[in-house]
Amino acid sequence: MSDQDLFAYPRGRLHAADKDLAASLQAMVQKEVMDKRLELKEDYDGLLAPSLARLMAEVGLQKMFWPEKLGGEEHNEPEAAYTVAAALEQIGRADVGLAFLAAHSLALQAAVAAKGSCREELCAAVAPLFCEGNRPLIVSFVLPAMSQDGGAPEWRGKGIQVRAKSGPEGWTLSGKAVRPTCSGADAGLFGVLCAVDGEEPAFILVPGDSHGISREKEFLKTGLAASRNADLDFEGVKVPAANCAWRGEEGFLNLLSWFYLGLAAAGSGALLAVYEIIKEWGDNRVIKGRGQVFKENPLTAALMGEIAKEIAVDRLLAYNLADILSDPQAYGDDGPLAVFTSALMLVHHIYVSAEYTIHRTMELMASAGYAREWQLERYWRDLKTVQCYLGAYELAKHDFARRFYHTKTL
Amino acid sequence: MRTIDDITRPLDYLPPAAQILSPIIRNWADNEVIPYRRQFDEDWEDHTLIHPPGKKLLGEYGIQKLLFPVDLGGMGFGESDYAFTSMFILGEEMARADSGLAVGLGVTLWPLMSIALKPHVNRRLLEEFAPLYCNTTEMISGALCMTEPQGGADIENVELLKGSTIQTTAVRDGDEWVINGHKLWPSNTGGMADLLVVVCTTNPGSRDPADVTLIFVPGDLPGVTQSGPYEKAGMACDKNGDVWLENVRVPLWYRAHGPGKDALFFLDIISIASGVTISFTSGMMMNVYERLLEFVNETKLHGRPLKENDAVAGVLADYTATLEVIRIVGYQAARMLDRSDLYGERWSPEMMAKMRSYRYFTMDRCLDVMGKVMNLMEAYGADRDRDIEKHWRDIKMNQLWLGGKQLCQIEAARWFFECETL
Numbered sequence: 001m002s003d004q005d006l007f008a009y010p011r012g013r014l015h016a017a018d019k020d021l022a023a024s025l026q027a028m029v030q031k032e033v034m035d036k037r038l039e040l041k042e043d044y045d046g047l048l049a050p051s052l053a054r055l056m057a058e059v060g061l062q063k064m065f066w067p068e069k070l071g072g073e074e075h076n077e078p079e080a081a082y083t084v085a086a087a088l089e090q091i092g093r094a095d096v097g098l099a100f101l102a103a104h105s106l107a108l109q110a111a112v113a114a115k116g117s118c119r120e121e122l123c124a125a126v127a128p129l130f131c132e133g134n135r136p137l138i139v140s141f142v143l144p145a146m147s148q149d150g151g152a153p154e155w156r157g158k159g160i161q162v163r164a165k166s167g168p169e170g171w172t173l174s175g176k177a178v179r180p181t182c183s184g185a186d187a188g189l190f191g192v193l194c195a196v197d198g199e200e201p202a203f204i205l206v207p208g209d210s211h212g213i214s215r216e217k218e219f220l221k222t223g224l225a226a227s228r229n230a231d232l233d234f235e236g237v238k239v240p241a242a243n244c245a246w247r248g249e250e251g252f253l254n255l256l257s258w259f260y261l262g263l264a265a266a267g268s269g270a271l272l273a274v275y276e277i278i279k280e281w282g283d284n285r286v287i288k289g290r291g292q293v294f295k296e297n298p299l300t301a302a303l304m305g306e307i308a309k310e311i312a313v314d315r316l317l318a319y320n321l322a323d324i325l326s327d328p329q330a331y332g333d334d335g336p337l338a339v340f341t342s343a344l345m346l347v348h349h350i351y352v353s354a355e356y357t358i359h360r361t362m363e364l365m366a367s368a369g370y371a372r373e374w375q376l377e378r379y380w381r382d383l384k385t386v387q388c389y390l391g392a393y394e395l396a397k398h399d400f401a402r403r404f405y406h407t408k409t410l
Numbered sequence: 411m412r413t414i415d416d417i418t419r420p421l422d423y424l425p426p427a428a429q430i431l432s433p434i435i436r437n438w439a440d441n442e443v444i445p446y447r448r449q450f451d452e453d454w455e456d457h458t459l460i461h462p463p464g465k466k467l468l469g470e471y472g473i474q475k476l477l478f479p480v481d482l483g484g485m486g487f488g489e490s491d492y493a494f495t496s497m498f499i500l501g502e503e504m505a506r507a508d509s510g511l512a513v514g515l516g517v518t519l520w521p522l523m524s525i526a527l528k529p530h531v532n533r534r535l536l537e538e539f540a541p542l543y544c545n546t547t548e549m550i551s552g553a554l555c556m557t558e559p560q561g562g563a564d565i566e567n568v569e570l571l572k573g574s575t576i577q578t579t580a581v582r583d584g585d586e587w588v589i590n591g592h593k594l595w596p597s598n599t600g601g602m603a604d605l606l607v608v609v610c611t612t613n614p615g616s617r618d619p620a621d622v623t624l625i626f627v628p629g630d631l632p633g634v635t636q637s638g639p640y641e642k643a644g645m646a647c648d649k650n651g652d653v654w655l656e657n658v659r660v661p662l663w664y665r666a667h668g669p670g671k672d673a674l675f676f677l678d679i680i681s682i683a684s685g686v687t688i689s690f691t692s693g694m695m696m697n698v699y700e701r702l703l704e705f706v707n708e709t710k711l712h713g714r715p716l717k718e719n720d721a722v723a724g725v726l727a728d729y730t731a732t733l734e735v736i737r738i739v740g741y742q743a744a745r746m747l748d749r750s751d752l753y754g755e756r757w758s759p760e761m762m763a764k765m766r767s768y769r770y771f772t773m774d775r776c777l778d779v780m781g782k783v784m785n786l787m788e789a790y791g792a793d794r795d796r797d798i799e800k801h802w803r804d805i806k807m808n809q810l811w812l813g814g815k816q817l818c819q820i821e822a823a824r825w826f827f828e829c830e831t832l
């Protein structure tokens with residue numbers, strides 16, 4: 001039994017192809033990322049960009065949902081949620097930043113190109129970016145954010161960062177000091193939630209090379225080296241009318257739900273790596289003189305047990321989210337808001353648990369946990385960064401309250 | 411507008427020097443460190459930017475003379491009734507700027523504590539090293555070398571293991587000690603250490619505390635080799651590396667005190683470090699409070715300042731409640747170290763248990779609220795230029811060194827519950 005198999009997940013729900021994909025990704029990221037990172041550390045050009053290219057373009061994660069006739073793999077049924085979970089878990093185990101980027105791409109594909117909801121004009125406009133050639137496409141989102149501009153139109157209290165106007169020639173977008181969710185410096189496609197005067201918000205897809213987008217210098221951040229983020233300015237950026245993926249909340253909630261699935265799986269995968277690290281430590285470190293192997297000490301063994309428990313539960317939760325997305329009816333089919341709330345609860349739960357778990361692991365490893373060489377600290381920084389980008393847990397709790405208590409004014 | 415000076419500290423037992431010390435260090439922090447600290451992480455190896463503020467504070471302002479007697483050119487804090495409350499202020503103000511820097515600079519004084527503090531002053535060794543520390547405006551780096559490859563916690567776990575796991579040996583040869591061993595992680599190594607205090611044994615495997623020795627080793631002696639610094643999650647200002655000691659020879663009188671006493675005063679400096687470490691936590695948290703204040707004032711939610719949202723305010727209150735309590739606990743710990751007449755010897759199992767308790771309790775609380783405020787700031791919480799994430803990375807180390815959290819728990823339980831086998 002492999003170490004990963006110790007942590008139960010509903011393997012019966014995965015198709016053979018999902019298992020094969022997970023196995024080949026596991027081998028690939030081991031060789032391409034994990035075996036090289038001691039030497040290459042977080043080198044973007046030397047390690048992360050080539051790995052991203054392999055995953056997205058060569059393995060083809062960026063083609064997964066698109067129709068075959070547009071060059072995609074048309075793996076676009078709701079059950080693809082399991083594929084997303086299985087794939088991103090393996091990538092997250094190697095590098096959370098890579099999984100974070102892949103989660104953006106897969107969420108957008110799921111929201112735009114899912115079976116039955118794929119709008120032909122839109123798919124024809126954007127699928128080539130994903131499916132043609134061998135270059136990886138980095139997808140980034142511009143979501144509502146706490147702002148310093150008090151007058152910005154809001155979504156659930158947060159400022160919508162970009163405004164859009166529609167005209168005969170399509171959409172014109174503007175926004176200053178816009179903070180994307182990832183890769184502001186590199187992204188080839190932005191999914192932007194835009195405020196539209198007097199109307200429902202629009203979710204608009206904006207190719208990264210559109211005229212009028214300027215990118216600030218990459219800023220430094222805690223983790224996620226694969227995402228070279230930078231703030232953006234949108235100055236009269238024009239895109240065709242077809243690039244509006246949807247209006248209103250439903251599509252947006254659906255996108256976020258799939259995005260959270262990706263992040264949940266990435267977190268679960270990272271925690272599997274944490275398990276491997278602490279297991280090696282626990283098998284070999286000796287404390288209390290020469291006598292006691294770490295895992296046999298009652299105090300440290302209890303903590304190691306708790307760490308394993310957290311990881312096991314988080315993995316189940318991540319796959320449970322896949323299950324919800326693969327078959328919402330089975331969960332009561334209460335619509336996208338219900339699915340979104342579940343996704344938000346599960347992903348926050350996983351990230352709170354992940355932070356707790358890695359803190360405990362680091363405490364057991366003392367200086368080794370803090371040293372770059374042991375890799376643990378990298379997961380610690382990366383997962384914390386994802387949690388920050390996920391949004392404030394305190395405010396997510398209002399989303400939970402909205403659903404469970406029908407609050408109206410939050 | 412509120413400032414960090416609204417965070418309470420125990421005014422009734424502040425040291426007389428507080429009025430002078432605080433503004434000097436605050437000014438240094440504001441002018442010499444804070445404007446540059448966002449670039450410190452990339453400077454972990456070279457210390458091109460990190461060295462100048464260290465030199466200014468330790469060398470030019472002379473803080474490295476603090477513990478030496480006045481007649482040897484020092485400031486006489488080793489004999490002061492306010493040594494630790496003063497050090498708490500120093501630690502807090504330094505850590506407000508950068509807790510890694512606070513560690514590096516503070517550790518320069520740390521090994522000296524084994525010989526400079528009343529009631530165990532070793533005048534001859536102070537005379538020997540006073541010129542190094544006091545007759546210069548260059549920065550001197552001191553290091554305390556305890557941790558070894560097989561484990562640091564066991565070496566500190568003197569009550570249970572009584573020095574039996576120490577592998578670094580000191581063998582007497584005529585009127586010299588010959589030292590051999592391999593240490594890991596001491597602060598201010600990685601090529602920096604000018605003076606090392608090395609925890610050795612005169613009899614490997616022995617459970618007799620008389621065999622534990624603390625020996626002073628000038629960093630430039632033949633046989634002392636320091637590796638380059640390790641790369642870490644944070645704390646770029648503190649360089650840590652391997653130290654190899656190969657047939658290093660020092661005079662016999664470079665031993666801090668003698669059989670039995672070295673083990674006790676080794677415990678003393680661990681107990682002190684556990685208490686004073688809290689100053690790094692509270693100082694760091696004060697700066698986070700400053701930066702957080704700015705953020706929650708200028709950032710809007712529902713069109714109003716973030717802080718005006720009741721849910722957000724709950725997290726903010728948790729943060730300052732924690733800071734208030736940590737600061738009070740930290741000063742209380744420092745005061746207990748100052749007043750052994752009231753609280754008992756600093757190296758007693760009781761004081762060790764209490765200092766370790768305060769340290770791990772405050773660290774746990776600190777990390778909990780730090781994680782929450784970082785997340786509250788959403789994407790900006792992870793930005794280097796908001797400073798919070800740097801403090802979050804740096805301060806984690808406060809919990810991991812000095813034997814880690816579990817050793818703290820064990821030593822606390824051992825004393826409070828009179829456990830016999832832990």
Ligand SMILES: Cc1cc2nc3c(=O)[nH]c(=O)nc-3n(C[C@H](O)[C@H](O)[C@H](O)COP(=O)(O)OP(=O)(O)OC[C@H]3O[C@@H](n4cnc5c(N)ncnc54)[C@H](O)[C@@H]3O)c2cc1C
Nearest residue numbers: 364366367556557561562563595596597811812813814816
């Ligand atoms: C920035 C930094 C500065 C440092 N400065 C110094 C310095 O100045 N001088 C120096 O000598 N070292 C220094 N260290 C090293 C540090 O003090 C040690 O790492 C620490 O004491 C733990 O030792 P270790 O890493 O060998 O882990 P171990 O001793 O192997 O301990 C690992 C973990 O084992 C567990 N453990 C240990 N003992 C017990 C027990 N009895 N019961 C239950 N659990 C237990 C704890 O969880 C502990 O965290 C520094 C490290 C860093 C990163």
Ligand SMILES: Cc1cc2nc3c(=O)[nH]c(=O)nc-3n(C[C@H](O)[C@H](O)[C@H](O)COP(=O)(O)OP(=O)(O)OC[C@H]3O[C@@H](n4cnc5c(N)ncnc54)[C@H](O)[C@@H]3O)c2cc1C
Nearest residue numbers: 394401407410717718719720721722723724725726727728
């Ligand atoms: C053993 C006991 C002894 C007591 N002794 C006394 C006494 O001697 N004299 C006396 O007068 N009373 C006494 N009380 C009553 C006690 O002080 C009140 O129950 C308490 O002050 C809360 O008032 P409440 O129960 O009316 O609840 P509420 O005022 O309705 O508050 C309920 C909850 O609402 C929330 N809440 C309230 N305001 C806010 C806000 N601004 N923002 C967010 N959340 C908010 C809090 O979670 C609060 O717990 C006693 C109660 C007990 C059980």
